Amino acid sequence: MNAGGTSAASGADAALPRIVVGYTANESGADALALATRLATASEAQLDVVMVLPSEARSSTVPTDVGYERHLKARSREWLTEASAKLDAEVAQSLHVRYAESFAEGLIAAAHEFGSSLIVVGAARGGILGRSRIGSVASELLHSSDVPVALAPSGSRELAASVGVSRITAALGSRPGAGVLLDVAVRLTKSLRAPLRLLSLVPIDLPSGMDEGLAELTSTAHADEVLAAAKAALPPGVVTTAVVATGDTIEAAVRSLDWHEGEIVLVASSRLATPSHLFLGSTASKMLRELPVPMIVVPRSTGKAAS
Template sequence: MNGRIVVGYTANDSGADALALGTRIARASEAILDVVMVLPSEAHNSTVPTDTGYERYLKGQSREWLAEASESLDDEDVVQSLHVRYAESFAEGLIAAAHEFGASLIVVGAARGGLLGRSRIGSVANELLHSSDVPVALAPVGQRDVPVTQGVTRVTAAIGTRPGADALLEASVRLARATHAPLRLVSLVPIDLPAGLDEGLVELTGAVHADEVLAAARRELPANVDATAVAATGATIEEAVQGLDWHDGELVLVGSSRLAAPRHLFLGSTAAKMLRELPVPMIVVPRTTA
């Protein structure tokens, strides 16, 4: 990757999970880590007299939290840069920071209250997943307990047939190369078909279709890139995700919904269902991405 990764940091467990995941990816890909805290924009309160003393305190406290977070990682193999930014919303500030630094990824933590190892979408992640033009990684609850030295053990791409599959495949290949991780292609084609169809016929046609999708994806791979391929099986997306094997250091890439505006994200129903069951971090990729 050798690029830059923006971590949206907050001084709580969710922020620690995001920082741990961002550090692990940066370490594996030799990327620079930009740790960003976003404070409310002064412009938002333009009609209210500004309390400069409070602003100085808030900024100073934010820098102190950033410094403590950086020191807690104690990883000399990752180049880190700490930033405080102002914006109307946390998501807006992170997107602006990603543009400012030319980052290829934004990392945020799951909302509090989620199950250990699972991601629960909070307001910040929700806004990012419906507006960002930069890929977004969601750090599951407890990601801070995964050793950053573990690196990325595998990159899995959830391949489908909708527009944007080519961008997803390209992003997956780049990430696998950058992190020196094996690539796995997973087809979710035969799942969530309309109710009432003959189960045997659905299973047969679904398996054939899945094989075709995986074969087509393999043909699009660069000549020097190899990948394993598997068709997910199950009556539902959730069941299929539970039936697949997952590595502790794995990353899953999915494409944004067909409803997304070009070059922007929109979390589709399939990805949302996967997210509820995935025990590993998910990265959502815009339909077209640089």
């Protein structure tokens, strides 16, 4: 690493798509690194492993002693080197230390700097194994980032990188943002070369008290429509299926579905999000509590994706 706090490992290729992974030297950081590695391997992307340290502006909480700053930077380099040693030698990677007012702010700035298509972070510590618990960093990212954010569930580090991405499930409703999400899902499917499952959330989006027959007809029509649109946009031979959510609640619908090892879920930002930014809505929040697989949240009105 140079004085600016950046080090590029050999093999890094600026022509590759890039994924930023927010790294911390704990289990959450290991989970984020594991998920990012799987995504990078499947899409042949470069990993930018980023540690964010408090900026000098936070002098009220960070000692200004030069010796302390030198020690903190040196320790961060050691942690990054240890993380790098765990990565597959074939994964292009760069290691970076950045300073920012917050961890989330540093990751967003890094994603802009590198032109990254995705930010990956781990769940907060203390969550249920296989589930995602949103901590302060993930919460800030999921309510402000203009780059898609992937949240690695607790225990993701236990899944071998060779598993790759076994399937992509895109959760589509009838509200604004569904079209953007479908476009992103198609591009991600091409990039990761994985089967695509379209999950229609229309039954749960429909007004309560709606005639059951009409609700079923509306749901089936929506599933058929998005399936046809996806098949038209994907290369021949890509396996594409559509399912309709069942259950009285989002949580029940998630529990009723089968989930593959190595699967990822795409959801759109809330309609309350400002254009081109994330805002984790109530539907996605409810899904997140039940999902046993990683979730990627896509900004509203944007075409960016991990591709």
